[in-house]
Amino acid sequence: MIWVFFTVIAVLLIGGFAALVTGRLGYDPMADATSTQSSPALSDGFASDEISAVRFDTALRGYRMDQVDAVLDRLQSRLAELEGPRAATEPESHRDTVR
Known part of the structure; x- marks a missing residue:
């Protein structure tokens, strides 16, 4: 009698695994991205x-x-913007010592 119980459990497990593998049972470990803030982006000319x-x-x-x-x-892009004029006006010897 106990073997009937284990057989039913085994069939259910195999059927559940088969449904999961074939995509009939929906399981997505990575939920859709949600946001609690509008955007963490920085404004132009930020300080x-x-x-x-x-915050992210x-x-x-x-x-x-x-x-x-x-x-x-x-x-x-902001660092490149700030370094652009500076790199062009610095003498070559000073740039080598700064880096």
């Missing part, structure tokens, strides 16, 4: 105190990569 105020939404494995990438891209 240093704005950088310390940036958390995700399954840390922070939302799209938000972090957007802020890093903005920081990179």
Whole structure:
């Protein structure tokens, strides 16, 4: 009699696994991204105190990569913008010692 119980459990487990593998049973470990803030992006001509105020939404494995990438891209373009005129006006010998 107990073997009937184990047989039913085994059939249910195999059927559930087959439904999961074939996509008939919906399971998504990564839920759709949600945001608690409008955008962590920095404004044009931002100041240093704005950088310390940036906050990111958390995700399954840390922070939302799209938000972090957007802020890093903005920081990179701002640094290039600030370094552009400076690099052009500095003497060659001074640039080598600074780096």
